[in-house]
Amino acid sequence: MARIGVFICHCGENIGRTVDCAAVSAAAAKMPGVVVGMDYKYMCSDPGQQMIRKAIIEQKLTGVVVGACSPRMHERTFRAAAAEAGLNPYLLEMANLREHCSWVHSNQAEATQKAIDLVRVMVAKVRRNRPLRPIRVPVEPTALVVGGGIAGIQAALDIAAGGKKVVLVESGPSIGGHMARLSETFPTLDCSQCILTPRMVEAASHPNITLMTYSEVASVEGFVGNFTVTIRRKARYVDPAKCTGCGDCFNKCPIKKIPNEFDAGLGLRRAIYVPFPQAVPNKPVIDAAHCTMLQKGKCGLCAKVCPRGAIDYQDQDRLEKVKVGAVVLATGFQLWDHAAYGEYGGGRLRDVIDGFAFERLASASGPTAGLIKRPSDGKEPKTVVFLQCCGSRDDKVGKKYCSKICCMYTAKHAMLYRHKVHDGRAVVFYMDVRAAGKGYEEFVRRAIEADGAEYVRGRVSRITRRRDGKLVVLGADTLAGRPVTIDADLVVLADAVVPRPGSEKLAQLFGVGYDQDGFYSEAHPKLRPVETAAAGVFLAGACQAPKDIPETVSQASAAAAKVLGLFAKPELEREPVIARVNRTTCAHCRACISACPYGAAKDFDIVDRAGKVLRAVADVNEGLCQGCGTCASVCRSHSVDLDGFTDEQIHAELNAL
Amino acid sequence: MKTLGYFPGCSLEGGGIELDLSVRAIAKAAGVDLREIEDWNCCGASAAHSLNHSLAVALPYRVLALAESQGLSEVLAPCAACFSRLKGTQVRLARSPELSQRMQEVVQRPYQGGVRILNINEFMASLLEAGLAQKLTRPLGLKVVAYYGCLLSRGQDIVTGDDAEDPKGMEAAIRAAGCESLPWNCANECCGGGFSMSKTGAVLDLSQAVLDEARAAGADAVVTGCPMCHSNLDMRQMELVKRRRIPGALPILYLSELLGLAAGLEPAALGLDRHFIESRGLVRGGV
Amino acid sequence: MSGTKEHALAKAARETAGVVLSECYQCGKCTAGCPMARYMDLSPNQIMRLAQAGDDAALERLLGCEALWYCVGCLTCAQRCPRKLDPAAVMDLLREMAHRRGKIPAAARKVLAFHKAFLDTVEHGGRMAEIPLVLRYKMKSLDLLGDVMLGPVMLAKRKLPLLPHRIRGRGEVRRIFKKCREEHRP
């Protein structure tokens, strides 16, 4: 005999303002099987939870429905409370009276009626709930970190320092990421490489870290605690075991005029190359697309000059499987391509560059050795115009969001330029200066007051190149209410921060959600900012949203802490939402086996005592099943059912409507 | 012979008559029968638009309704302003059944939305596709700049199939006429539009900027498809020359004139003799 | 729209110009690209800002400014607005309001005179024709000396028909004018 308790939360005014909570609990009390109906101001508070616990014990409840906020918010809270009172936590369900009702409706009668319906549905469901036990699975205490920028490096170092193994996968030939490309960093103007390169070396030499550069995630199987990840080790054509990094090969390579990606195309590299002098590992790779030996079988010079015989033109991509218990995604960002702005030259004007290009111009190790020279003619620009919000805050052409880092790096650029070109003009077009951060506002003021950057509030409508080589920048000074025209020598666009290409595909491999712009979705915007909806997969850095270095490093350390927390226990518990097969009625049509996304449904032979196969049926592997229920819905005889969302429960819910 | 509806618009009966002459001539050469909408009225231009938004829709509505009732499913509006008004009205009517209903009451004529409006660039491109290219037997060998101005480059859902920031709709026709289209920065800049009389100073400033850039690009002539642009660049250029604000005169041609010349038609038949800035000298062996 | 207050101008802008004023974030790109901005007493972004404010003082400044009359209709602002707004459409709306109110700044009267002369000509004959237009314009603007030489030159260039065309349906056109004017009575 069911003895259900229904507890309606007012959530302060949040539910109570629109839903007549007393009426809902009174109506619930009359529903079949319900023995208690109560309402309270804050059900999630300690006294609220105590009400539930008390009722469970005193009324010998066999099931509980809490009508409150979204179960995504507090289901865990209430289930834990139920468990404390001795009720199996899976005998508690929540009716979503806040997000799905009081917050979205304003008519009290309608909202109250809907709330009663939602509660009735859950009462009907919970009457059919069965006690479930969490599934325990062993944890493989090795972490995979995807992305070798500062986020990935920091996460890997912190996990390694915690005594756990890490596999650090980076798609490029070297770790270091974008931070290695920066000249100085705001707001302290530290030399970026000076603070980064020791970390790179440490990551490469740490006994707990296995570095896999020039590698990508190819496929993912398994689940939290037990992922099997296949890594594609891209052909380097240079055997890193033999290579000493002497550099003879790339000094001799005759293919010299390849724009260097690291220098934003401003410098050149060879077909066999290390992307930058401080690269880790400091061992070259061959860019197969440009190598004449690999393309046409002609040349072979690098093999000839290599004193160690490390060059291997027959090298091929290899697949390598790693078993890991947790994953940190740290794939970072790239700059949006401003070619979409036809009015800014559509990417065709050589002296209209992006922020990274300016970083490389300003960097002492860059293609101009730190001298500001414009790309078209190598002359020192005397007027540089910086445009903020280029592609950011513009969902017509670019992105709706604020890219967060541009205000600060633009101020830094203006400052660096004025330090290097004393008679130069730095003009910054901005919409707002967002300098919320320790020492940030002071930094911007310094750029304006001490270094003479000219800040003009307004966007730019058009950039054209005049025949004398000047870039005519048509802007506005909205504070003065007038158009402003500036003849510039160089224009730097603060292009929007966007996720790396391929990040959506990677998210799909790991079952991680992403937003409309392709940034990875955290499990909760406030309370679970480094976790994802996929258990065991964590986020670090700009793959989640635009971030500057301090924020990225903080999140990377947080992700590492999460990983270490997960690894602290030898086993972990999973939600017991899994499918089960009724072997008596299964006709073994194999539709579920075909449908299962996890390979959890498989053939099973029913044998007699002598081991003779009597009949084949389908079966579900508890460890692999993630509980989507696709198998159950393709089963024509309904011989497969899903715990937590059983046929009986759904049937009862529908009948309650 | 293909038949196409024709809306010359008021300018083409007056200051922009060369556009009318040359469009009719080139259509004839290409074997297209232009059927003028009977009893058409003014589209209202920027005046209606400036003072009365209902009128700005109602006047083009009458034209569209007339065209439809006369069985014209496609109508050429060579004047860029007329094109923009007619097509803009068409787009708004298609979007709002409510507006259609209201306009039907105001104008007292039905319109089902079945008229497609072509601008001069689209018209020329279609002629070239239909075989006009073979008839262009006199390559002109000129260096020109293509001047789209505002209404042949911009207007959401009005100018379609071209890039507002880097318009290309005239390029094919200019090449077909044996001319080189030079890159320049003013293809879609404004000449001052309808302020020729009421704010002449602004028109002179803006037109001068366009002419300066055209000259700097090394152009022999500016090619346009808009009678307003033509009038500002051609007629007002006299004043700029007179005041020595520009070093010399630069011929302004309609796109249809350029193609007419390349087809070997008489300059006078195309209206070249009616320009303020002498342009007949552009044709080899011309006057 | 629930929960937000909308003033009368914002409502009108949304309904007749299709512009939700609150969406303007004052980036100034309209001003930056406006070919006429340098002749204006209020820049396009300031017009948008005052329209957002929408109070009596703001309205007073808006309806009395010259800038409204200097929009050339080039569509650049709408083309490039990152919020997909149409500042020119807001100016159209304000201009109609200013016209109805009748207090037009002196510097803008020539523009208004031209528009009126144009529409009078069309209302009269169904089409615009330069000679009647110019005559009407000169009467309205009292700009009697401007461009006096252009007429004869245009005639010489055979650009002006001596007898302007008057369409058969001009009664119909006049009725359209009448109805549209009625709609615009405040």
Added chain:
Amino acid sequence: MMKTETSTAPAPAAFEPRITAFVCNWCTYAGADLAGTSRLQYASNMRIIKLPCTGRIDPLFVLKAFENGADAVLVSGCHPGDCHYTSGNYHARRRWTLFRKLLALTGIGDDRLFFSWVSAAEGQKFADLVNDVTAKVRKAGPFCAVHPGRRAS
């Protein structure tokens, strides 16, 4: 009590459709949560049945909803490529492509049976969807009383 103009009670004679929605836990349910946290207002006619994934939804559930008096049914889950379970929504999509044609043949058409992708980020889309579906069903009227798939009242 916050009152707005939109909250006036419906006229007594107005038909208020009953709409049953089957949504997945990860995308559409979360999208509906986002609509809530964003305080977007929408029609109150829909009742959501939460399932882990659209892949769990058997066509029988839809028929049962109609049988029990729903005037319309909505099925909504993650966008293609976004499924928390990688492909449950793809399975569902194929199923609905066929099933909707079968139902159309029996007189249950596009004004009764709705499908959508609503991601966890699309609170606005969810709210618009509910309003749109409700408006369409309101226009379509009560689910044909003689329809063989409905329980005789």
Added chain:
Amino acid sequence: MKALREAAEKLLREKRVSLVIGYEDRKGRPAFFAAKPEDCGRLAYDASCRQNLAAYLGKPEIRARLPVAVVAPPAVLRSIVVLTAESQLPPGQVLALAVDGDSFLGTFDAAGVAELLRAKYSTLAPEPALLERVQGLLQKSPAERAAFWEAEFSKCTRCYACRAACPGCYCSRCIVEKNAPQWISTAALGHGNYTWSVMRAFHQSGRCTLCGACEAACPQGLPLMLLNAVLDREALEEFGSRPGYDPEAKPLIGSWSADDDHSYMR
């Protein structure tokens, strides 16, 4: 006819099968089970044979007597392939005595059946008249369609002859027999009848060979083939599904492609 009888007799005589399932040479051409070589003289086949004998292959009584042979016109051949793809026929345990019109085409195992179908029947298409009936119904208003089915389904007596006749209905416990929960009412009334027939048809999507046995078996003459045909057409047009040709085919419901249509999704 003679060739068919001889081939059947040979199979039984050589003990390659324990049973031949065929049609009996008497009025109505009922199913006939020849267990002895001498029974084979009673076998017959012609166009009036409407039953799909593959339906017997799912019955436990027949499965207990494998290997068996079955007289198989093209639709039955396709059913054999469907059952093979769904792991219902143990390899080598079912032979087909393929017939078409009045000719006997030979004895085939499952692989041979698939080959024969590909070679000789790759262009099998639904009868145009059937598609016209579907089209005709679709041209009516939704209310008219509902009324049409209301009238039809009200005749259903829930005898389940449709299920018994269908080779695809081999479940040992049909969904309609599941009672916890009872999704489909077993009372021979409106909504239960509707749900039953609609779900029965849906359960055949991607598997039905349009053999027509269900409709032929219905004592009340319900137009069940309309339901099957609309699904068959959709499955073909949207997913290129042609059931009964590929013995390794994945189930249509239970597989997917990223390119599947979803233009109807909002």
